Amino acid sequence: MSAERRVVLMICDGHRNDFVRPDTCPNIHAFGQRSRRFMRHRAIFPSATRASATSIATGCWPANHGLHGNTMGLPDGDGHRVHDVGDPAFVGKLRSAFGRTLEVPTMAQRLAAHGGAVIASNVSPGAAYFQDPDHYGHVVHRAGSFGPGGSVLGLDEAPVVSHDYAGDEALAEWFATEVLTRRRPRLSVLWLANPDLGMHAAPLGSPTHLEAIACADRAFARVEAAVEALRSEGEDVLFLVGSDHGQESVRERVAVAARLVEAGLKDGPDSTDVVIAPQGGSGLLYVADRARGRIPAIAAFLEAQPYIEEVFTGNEMLAIGQRPGNGLAIVFAMARSAEPNPFGVPGLMTLCVSDEKPGKPEGHGSHGGLGDFECHPFLIANGGGFAAGTLEHGVSRLIDIAPTVMRFLGLPRDGMDGLPLPQD
Numbered sequence: 240m241s242a243e244r245r246v247v248l249m250i251c252d253g254h255r256n257d258f259v260r261p262d263t264c265p266n267i268h269a270f271g272q273r274s275r276r277f278m279r280h281r282a283i284f285p286s287a288t289r290a291s292a293t294s295i296a297t298g299c300w301p302a303n304h305g306l307h308g309n310t311m312g313l314p315d316g317d318g319h320r321v322h323d324v325g326d327p328a329f330v331g332k333l334r335s336a337f338g339r340t341l342e343v344p345t346m347a348q349r350l351a352a353h354g355g356a357v358i359a360s361n362v363s364p365g366a367a368y369f370q371d372p373d374h375y376g377h378v379v380h381r382a383g384s385f386g387p388g389g390s391v392l393g394l395d396e397a398p399v400v401s402h403d404y405a406g407d408e409a410l411a412e413w414f415a416t417e418v419l420t421r422r423r424p425r426l427s428v429l430w431l432a433n434p435d436l437g438m439h440a441a442p443l444g445s446p447t448h449l450e451a452i453a454c455a456d457r458a459f460a461r462v463e464a465a466v467e468a469l470r471s472e473g474e475d476v477l478f479l480v481g482s483d484h485g486q487e488s489v490r491e492r493v494a495v496a497a498r499l500v501e502a503g504l505k506d507g508p509d510s511t512d513v514v515i516a517p518q519g520g521s522g523l524l525y526v527a528d529r530a531r532g533r534i535p536a537i538a539a540f541l542e543a544q545p546y547i548e549e550v551f552t553g554n555e556m557l558a559i560g561q562r563p564g565n566g567l568a569i570v571f572a573m574a575r576s577a578e579p580n581p582f583g584v585p586g587l588m589t590l591c592v593s594d595e596k597p598g599k600p601e602g603h604g605s606h607g608g609l610g611d612f613e614c615h616p617f618l619i620a621n622g623g624g625f626a627a628g629t630l631e632h633g634v635s636r637l638i639d640i641a642p643t644v645m646r647f648l649g650l651p652r653d654g655m656d657g658l659p660l661p662q663d
C-alpha cells in the first residue's frame with residue numbers, strides 16, 4: 240500500500256528568522272534542528288502579507304500574479320484610486336476592474352482535482368481570500384468562509400475565531416482536529432495572526448512581542464502533534480513551517496503623496512493623476528496616462544528625498560518582482576538602518592503613510608520595505624524527502640514553496656516563477 244501524500248503548511252505571520260531561538264519559541268526551534276532549516280529565506284517586495292500570501296499560493300512574483308501589495312491602485316475614470324486589499328470586498332473590485340482576479344492559478348486551483356485544499360487564516364480577509372480568490376478549495380476566515388464554487392460555509396463547517404492570541408490557538412486546535420485528522424485534504428494551510436499582531440502592537444523585543452511568539456509556538460506544537468499522528472498511521476506528510484516576512488521598528492512616518500502635491504507633481508490630495516499605495520516600508524506609485532510625462536520628474540524628486548532609499552522606474556522594477564503596467568509606474572523603498580531599538584532589536588524603518596493608511600506608531604513594529612530584517616522570514620521543511628538536521632545557507636524565496644509542494648505531490652509546476660527547494 241503506497242502512503243497517502245499530504246502537505247501541511249503553517250505560517251506564523253511576521254516571525255523574524257533571528258527570533259527563532261530556543262528561548263523565544265522552543266518548540267519551533269527544536270523542530271528546526273531536527274528538520275531542514277533555510278537560513279536565508281527571503282521576503283518578496285513589498286514585504287507585506289497580502290501580496291506575500293498570494294506569492295506563496297501561486298509560486299509567482301507579484302509581477303506575474305498581479306496582486307501588487309497590501310494596498311493597490313485600480314483604474315478610476317481617467318486615473319487611479321488606492322484600494323485596501325485587506326477589505327473582503329477587494330476581490331470583487333479587482334475582478335470588476337480587470338475581468339479576473341489573479342493572473343495565474345493558485346495551489347487550491349491546481350489541487351482541486353487532486354485531493355483539494357483547506358486554508359485556515361486568522362490575518363486580514365484579503366490575505367486569506369487571495370490564496371483562493373476563485374473558490375476552488377475551502378477558505379476559512381472569521382470574515383466569512385467559503386467552499387468550492389463560493390458556497391458559504393456555516394458554523395458547523397468552519398469556525399469563527401477572534402483576531403487575537405486565543406483566536407490563533409482556537410484555529411490551530413480546529414485545524415489539527417478537524418482538517419488534519421478528519422478531513423485530510425491534499426494541502427492544509429494554517430496562517431496565524433501572530434506573532435505579527437503582537438509585533439505591530441508594541442516594541443520589538445518587548446514582553447508583548449515575546450508573548451505573541453509564545454502563542455505561535457503553542458499553536459505549532461498542537462499542529463505538529465497532529466502531523467506526527469498522521470505519520471504514525473502511515474501517511475507521507477511534507478510539513479512546512481515558516482513566516483511571510485519579518486518586522487522592523489518604526490522611527491519615522493512620511494506622507495509621501497502629500498509631499499508630491501507640495502512639489503507640484505500631483506494635482507491635489509484626492510486627485511487621481513498620481514496616486515501612491517502605501518505598503519509600510521515602501522510605496523507603489525500609479526500614474527494616469529495624461530500625467531505620464533511627469534514620471535521622470537517624480538522619480539527624480541523621490542530619489543532626492545532622505546526618507547527614501549531606492550526608486551525603481553519602469554522595467555527596473557522587474558528586478559524586485561514587480562512589473563510596470565495597469566498604471567503602476569514607480570515603486571520605492573523607504574529609508575532604514577540596522578541600528579537597534581531600545582530593546583536591542585536591530586532594524587529601524589521609515590514608513591510611507593497616508594490619511595487612510597496612517598501606519599503603526601513610532602517605536603512599534605512594521606514592515607513592507609526592503610530592510611534586512613523585515614525581508615528575512617524563516618522556513619523549516621520536515622519530511623517529504625528533506626534531510627533532517629540540516630541547514631541550507633543558499634537563498635530560498637516565498638515563491639519556492641508552491642513548486643516544492645507540487646514536486647512532492649508529483650504534479651506539474653508549469654507557470655511558476657519559483658523552484659523546488661533543495662532537499663539536502
Ligand SMILES: [Zn+2]
Pocket residue numbers: 252253287288435483484
Ligand atoms: Zn504578514
